[in-house]
Amino acid sequence: MARLEVVPFSDEHLEDAAQLLAARHAGHREAEPLLSERFEEPAAAREELVAAWRTEGASGAAAFRDGRLVGYLLAAPRDVEVWGKNVWIEAAGHAVEKAEDVRDLYAAAAARWFEEERRRHYTLVPATDAALVDAWFRLGFGQQQAHGLREVPAHIDVRIPDGFDIRQPREEDIEALLAVDIALPAHQRGSPVFSTQPLPTADELRLEWRSTLAGDDEKVLIGFLDGRPVACWSISDGRLSSHHRGLARPESACYLGFASTLPDVRGSGIGVALTEAALAAAAEEGYAAMVTDWRVTNLLASRFWPKRGFRTTFVRLYRSIP
Numbered sequence: 001m002a003r004l005e006v007v008p009f010s011d012e013h014l015e016d017a018a019q020l021l022a023a024r025h026a027g028h029r030e031a032e033p034l035l036s037e038r039f040e041e042p043a044a045a046r047e048e049l050v051a052a053w054r055t056e057g058a059s060g061a062a063a064f065r066d067g068r069l070v071g072y073l074l075a076a077p078r079d080v081e082v083w084g085k086n087v088w089i090e091a092a093g094h095a096v097e098k099a100e101d102v103r104d105l106y107a108a109a110a111a112r113w114f115e116e117e118r119r120r121h122y123t124l125v126p127a128t129d130a131a132l133v134d135a136w137f138r139l140g141f142g143q144q145q146a147h148g149l150r151e152v153p154a155h156i157d158v159r160i161p162d163g164f165d166i167r168q169p170r171e172e173d174i175e176a177l178l179a180v181d182i183a184l185p186a187h188q189r190g191s192p193v194f195s196t197q198p199l200p201t202a203d204e205l206r207l208e209w210r211s212t213l214a215g216d217d218e219k220v221l222i223g224f225l226d227g228r229p230v231a232c233w234s235i236s237d238g239r240l241s242s243h244h245r246g247l248a249r250p251e252s253a254c255y256l257g258f259a260s261t262l263p264d265v266r267g268s269g270i271g272v273a274l275t276e277a278a279l280a281a282a283a284e285e286g287y288a289a290m291v292t293d294w295r296v297t298n299l300l301a302s303r304f305w306p307k308r309g310f311r312t313t314f315v316r317l318y319r320s321i322p
Helices: 011-030 042-054 101-115 131-135 170-187 202-214 270-284 300-306
Strands: 005-008 059-065 069-073 084-089 094-096 120-128 142-152 164-167 218-225 228-237 253-261 288-295 313-319
Touching: 011 042, 011 094, 011 202, 042 069, 042 120, 042 300, 059 094, 059 101, 069 084, 069 101, 094 101, 101 164, 120 131, 131 202, 142 300, 170 202, 170 218, 170 228, 218 270, 228 270, 253 270, 253 300, 270 288, 288 300
Parallel strands: 084 120, 253 288
Antiparallel strands: 005 059, 059 069, 069 094, 120 313, 142 288, 142 313, 164 218, 218 228, 228 253
């Protein structure tokens, strides 16, 4: 096999890199046809690639064999206050003909990130490409998040457990909803997730609820038990999600962006009923697909969502360099 040559990524690599990305996406769609077909076209793939390359702080590498581009890798930083000193390789950020070559691309590109003290590295990888996922694992990455999707059925029966009710929230519900809202981030801070995100204050939650009730970007469904709010599900247009963009978002998709249940009612069936109600609401709005995401170390979520029909399309992998 000819020797691999790795060079810094530049504008001159965009056209051939778009061909590689379109081919990767076409292979991904063979396993998950609900993903958008349009990115199988190099012109559409190129738009995503250009957006990644034009992101502030972007850098990367391109790989050649016998003078032909066979792989590329691009990354850019996100908000340091949220993610620490980081770089993200987004869904359009890498494509290779041979999975092993991503290791050489990362080796070349990561040297710069390390020098810049950006030691938290994230990458989105097609979950159905076992060889590619394995190549990233052998670079010291581990899985942090799963991105999933499923079809929105034309009709679904909402089976509400005895004693429960589902409706949209009202202004007078806000105080009682604070405990429901805090239940998810509080759970994420425990073992084995160990999230370091600070818990929101009651005042912050009140402001957020008032903003939500005043707007029309979200459809919020609340599960009540004997008149007490015990669970909250929220859906919005998929284009509002920062996690499901471009190649990772199906056409006509809504985003299930928040789901929280009080500990004392977990396992009661209200979460299943709220998922069914969310799917029914999505069908009424004309959506064809629903996307969501979850921490794989959140044992409850990582078991619940696949049982609700969500298939993992991308895995978010993470590496922290001491």
